Amino acid sequence: MAKRGISILKGIEATEVVNLLNKAYCDEWLAYYQYFVEAKVIKGIMKDAAVAELIQHAADELRHAEMVADRILQLGGTPILHPNEWTKNSNCDYEAPEDPSVLSVLEQAIKGEQCAISVYSSLADITRDKDIVTYDIVSQILADEVEHEEDLQALYDDIGDFIVEIKKNIN
Ligand code: FE
Ligand code: FE
Ligand code: MG
Numbered sequence: 001m002a003k004r005g006i007s008i009l010k011g012i013e014a015t016e017v018v019n020l021l022n023k024a025y026c027d028e029w030l031a032y033y034q035y036f037v038e039a040k041v042i043k044g045i046m047k048d049a050a051v052a053e054l055i056q057h058a059a060d061e062l063r064h065a066e067m068v069a070d071r072i073l074q075l076g077g078t079p080i081l082h083p084n085e086w087t088k089n090s091n092c093d094y095e096a097p098e099d100p101s102v103l104s105v106l107e108q109a110i111k112g113e114q115c116a117i118s119v120y121s122s123l124a125d126i127t128r129d130k131d132i133v134t135y136d137i138v139s140q141i142l143a144d145e146v147e148h149e150e151d152l153q154a155l156y157d158d159i160g161d162f163i164v165e166i167k168k169n170i171n
Contacts, residue, residue: 005074005133012130018077020126021068021134024119025079026090028065031112032058034094038109044102046159053155054109057148064141071137091119106156113149120145 006014035058039051069079080089087094092115095108120142127135 002074006076008133009131010129012127014075015077017127017131017134018072018075020123021072021075022077022080023089023091024123024138025065025068025072026086026088027092027116027119028061028068029083029086030090030092030094031116032061032065034097034112035061035109038097038100038105041097041100042102042105043100046155046162047102049155050102050106050159053151054105057109057151060144060148064144067137067141071134074133092116102159103156106152106159110149110152110156113145113152116145117142117149 009017035054039054039058042050042054072079080086092112095112097105097108099105120138123138124135124142127138129135
């Protein structure tokens with residue numbers, strides 16, 4: 001454990017930060033898997049545009065898991081070791097894509113991003129001025145999650161508009 005790196009924490013214990021980061025770590029693995037499997041099962045109109053976005057987001061969530069794991073280790077903690085612990089310790093619910101239709105998958109994914117934004121926004125509030133390195137990492141991840149929500153919402157709106165157009169042309 002790197003002592004000087006931990007000694008710069010001000011008014012917060014490393015163990016407290018590790019516990020919070022481990023919960024976010026579980027969220028990231030679940031988000032990764034949710035995107036991975038959604039990209040496989042998704043069906044319907046403008047599916048290809050959605051698949052491209054889902055695959056890109058899966059890669060981002062895996063990268064977030066890595067960033068969080070590295071910070072946990074720097075703080076003298078251990079990333080959660082068993083996948084059984086992921087759903088037990090996560091902040092956000094895992095939503096299985098039981099309905100594989102494009103709009104329903106996108107709706108679920110948007111909800112997931114909104115939860116992630118709340119989690120990282122709160123982690124930024126907790127670590128600001130107390131653990132600058134974690135603050136920097138969670139701020140970077142927060143910016144990605146905000147982008148994810150925007151990408152998915154824009155796609156959802158485009159597909160919704162497209163469906164309205166098609167219906168108009170049929171009538
Ligand atoms: Fe993420
Ligand atoms: Fe995300
Ligand atoms: Mg994107």
